[in-house]
Amino acid sequence: MALILVTGASSGLGRDTVNALVDEGHDVVVHVRNTARLTDADDTARWKGVVFGDLADMDEIRDVARQTSEFGRFDAVIHNAGVMHSPEAVTVNTVAPYVLTALMDKPSRLIYLSSSMHRTGSTDLRRLAAGTVSYDDSKLWVTTLALALASRWVGTVSHAVDPGWVPTRMGGAGAPDDLAAGHHTQVWLAGRHDAALATGGYWYHQQPQTPHPATQDEEFQARLIRALESRTGIPLG
Template sequence: MATIFITGSSDGIGQETARQLVRDGHQVILHARNEARADQAADAVPEARGVAIGDLSTLEGMHQTAETATALGPYDAVVHNAGVGSGGARQPTGDGLEHIFAINVLAPYLLTALMGLPERLVYLTSGLESVGRVNLDDLQWEHRRWNAMQAYSDSKLYDVLLAFAVARRYPQLRSNAVDPGWIKTKLGGPSASDNLPIGASTQVWLATSDDPAAQVTGRYFKWKQDLRANPEAYDETLQESLLAICAKLTGTLLPA
């Protein structure tokens, strides 16, 4: 039996991941951005051991999430599932950060830095990482003309860089990226081609399985298939540069 923390698990793929894990006999800690959502999450997955609370759109909320989750740990695995899509105009957070970048990239970075390192880490990405582009000079679209879809695609590429950087820095653990597919959720929309169970199954497998194919690190998976990611994701210089920028923006380095 493993203990797993799942960010963004009050609905969608995160909630389905939790359901599959508890069905398999594991202990799960959910996550929600506020008390109301936490109550909804607990009602949806009553077998969960607890719910960590924190709004991942702000640095304060990221710290709160790390603190409340750590108090409910320790963990064998953490699934960085929380994310937002690509709708609308550029939206700054209360910290002045670009909204998509803050939630999709800075939040998993900072939680990784603050919560300690479990044996297994899973970072959710998207097939759109394949068209993402690394732009270290303008990660938050402060100087370019805003393109919401490209900003989202870029953020999902950065998630793969983060997963691979963590895998390289900490070879004793297993850190992988997962494209769950185009799943029928609030984020994926009703036109999505795939259903929730398949969207969660790879995360469950990587977080808990003794299958040798799941006990790897620094890989990119879709539906339990080990695939090649965007070529930029394998560039160690880009990985280190992204970590350095995230450390500067959050004031927090990854653990030594």
């Protein structure tokens, strides 16, 4: 049994991930934006706890980190929360995972939700300061963060997962990929304890894939982390 945090878990892939992890017997802490995101149908008794906060707001991101500290050190954190459109995309998709990672105790396993669209993202980090970041950029950068941590943090396994283009509220009803398969990889990675699974993977449906070359470029990884430290005022450590 593992203690696992899932962000952005009020619906869609996040909620499917939570349900699957709970069914496997894990203690799951659920992050949602606010209390209005919970419904009477939510089986909160099955959860270890709930944390609240808008991941588009820096002060609330910090508060989410504070709330999670009350549960102790997590075995795994799944950074599932995401939005499609600017200007919130860079904060929710990249900055929030960075800040939570930097402020929380290092877990055993980190899993960041990527997208196949990361392959058309830009490596021009001046966009971060200018506020002209696209969804594709944000997913390239969070994938780079995941792979950077794999080599920087000994003792923490870090992966990026492409869940596919699935028919969620964000993906749209016409999305062609299998919704049921969309959460399986992150659940599989979060619950694994064996040392045979190497860190630093980019996964699609439990199969390793080749990400954008920049994500594995140590110089770009370092530039991204410096840019995020400058943007947030929070060192990675």
